Amino acid sequence: MATFTIKPGQFTLADLRSAWQAKSTLALDPTAYDAIDASSAAIARIVAKGDAAYGINTGFGKLAKTRIPDDQLELLQRNLILSHSVGTGDLIAENIVRLILLMKIGSLSRGFSGIRRSVIDAMIAVYNAGITPCIPVKGSVGASGDLSPLSHMTLALLGEGDVLVGGKLVAAKQALNDAGITPVVLAAKEGLALINGTQVSTALALNGLFLAERLLEAGTVSGAMSVDAAKGSDAPFDARIHAVRGQPGQIATANLYRTLLSGSVIRQSHLVDDERVQDPYCLRCQPQVMGACLDLINSAARTLLIEANAVTDNPLVFIETNEVISGGNFHAEPVAFAADTLALAIAEIGSISERRIALLIDASNSGLPPFLVPSSGLNSGFMIAHVTAAALASENKSLAHPASVDSLPTSANQEDHVSMATFAGRRLHDMAHNTAVIVGIELLAAAQGIDFHAPLVTSPKLAELHQRLRQQVSFYGEDRLFAPDIEAAKQMVLKGELSSNCQDVFNGLYLA
Known part of the structure; x- marks a missing residue:
């Protein structure tokens, strides 16, 4: 199986089409780890300093003003994943889940998310082991990220819930054990980094x-x-007609029809006597x-x-100024x-x-x-x-x-569009x-x-x-x-x- 090396921020559509069509083995460009390590170190400094920072040592959404004690930060992240795994409906197809994992790994590896390299390495290991997280397709409104489906993705890393291996439903804990992968224990901000994001919407x-x-x-x-x-x-496909309008897709597709129809004996048979x-x-x-x-x-x-x-x-870590900034x-x-x-x-x-x-x-x-x-x-x-x-x-x-054009407010109107x-x-x-x-x-x-x-x-x-x-x-x-x-x-x-x-x-x- 071919190995695809992820260079964060440099996916092409050809890369994504290939992942959609067939599985490969993933590797991360080693140069990405410096930014990953610097970002996670910035989170560690914020925790040590003790200042309140959204999603790191506070609650989430409408509960952002609730301060969480340092000794409960790991539990906070675990609870986040368990409580947000509320999806329903059919499972997302395996090739689409591959895209989700691939893009999430690429995004987190850019070094703005404050997540440790061990978590990213675990995601790559899950992908390479052929373990497909069971992600229900319904339950996201596409803002504050694809929270529910990405939580189901993250469950697999924790050894919770079910996964598919070779098309068969297996307990995630058993699948990780069989593949020699240690379940992840999430540190400050890591759960939020994993489930915030648009990777599910984008993959679909x-x-x-x-x-x-x-x-x-x-x-x-x-x-x-x-x-x-x-x-x-075939006269309507004449290049001159389309050139004077100038629409690029029209020009390109007219050329397709001319090429496909070129040399038709059926067409030649009615060029002279067709009264239409x-x-x-x-x-x-x-x-x-x-x-x-x-x-x-x-x-x-x-x-x-x-x-x-x-x-x-969200929030994002900017290591140059040692800031964590909330956005959308x-x-x-x-x-x-x-x-x-x-x-x-x-x-x-x-x-x-x-x-x-x-x-x-x-x-x-x-x-x-x-x-x-x-x-x-x-x-x-x-x-x-x-x-x-x-x-x-x-x-x-x-x-x-x-x-x-539709919108329905959620999270007690904190997430109102x-x-x-x-x-x-x-x-x-x-x-x-x-x-x-x-x-x-x-x-x-x-x-x-x-x-x-x-x-x-x-x-x-x-x-x-x-x-x-x-x-x-x-x-x-x-x-x-x-x-x-x-x-x-x-x-x-x-x-x-x-x-x-x-x-x-x-x-x-x-x-x-």
Whole structure:
């Protein structure tokens, strides 16, 4: 297994994508330890001096004015973790937990959090041992940090609660013992440093980001196939049209459609005698819609990359002046806005895809057999598959409502404006799966349409992708159990299998 060395504050999106896709062994750049040690020493000096400092020797939130005796500071931190572990719902997926741990290690290692190197080393050991903390996905409002889910993460370090090892539920104490890891006893401020922060919200949003990238690629492929299936025009993808508008995503995606459709014999067959003047918007305006989605995806990526490298706990230690300063970096508003932006892109990729499915099954618009099946009437073909796509597109409209505009005061009105970033990021997973089904159905429908044009063939690029799809799902010649076909196409979308054969087309599309 490859080793990834964390250089605090220097994660790239490529690093985060790799962690999301597969586990590696972690190591921390040795140069980071000087700042870590200096920061924890500053906390020790504050405790020794005896001055009240929030989260170090005081209560939390509304209880910040309550002074805690020095001999109870370890108990204070332990109680914080136990009392804040109040999450509910399904467990966060293992690959997202990997992102949480990775970003939390990176943030704490920047030397502004006052946490000892032994705690950070324990986190790295847990990660490398394949121990996944059980973190319920619900229970954070995305301000004062992701307190509840990060508390569940921290429980594993204490040897409390349950973890997953090899996909099996194991008591954390037993898992640590089996891996030779000593449970952590938290010192002053360390519990607060671990649970303040936006790493859960950010990891959930990054999951949405990386899925959105795959949806954009698959939706572009399916849209290009639909153009050929419906004998649409490639004129709307002419570079000159997009250059005079100047929108970067639109220019980039128009180039994708030109590349994917280049050399289509189907297109050549109707260049002369096609009486249609313009195609419907779902074909003609793809660069304008998908390009805008690309711009939103890249905008969100910029915000999330900054946040992945950020120090977001509270209070922060500034060793140059030996100060501990309380602020609000735990407020996840930037993440909430980024997640809301991604929700718009994910919903629109599915929305325009659904419209192309509707076009293809309508014989009066597509020129193809009704519902894309021979002997329609006896066979219903793609009739109800489109209904599924319509249902999911409609569901995504509701889910796309911005979470960031909501707020509900907590902690006796001390924390009176919150971001709801955790839900904003969490709902992207469901939305992405909905859109993956829609695009998967379109892929099947467009491939069906292309088959009906035989012996005319589509472009070389699309023919290769069409063949790859047909290796998993055969031509729909008569009614059969359709759900497995749709699931197979959905998985191709989610796994990025359609674009993997033509990465030369998509290279450079996203932030690296």
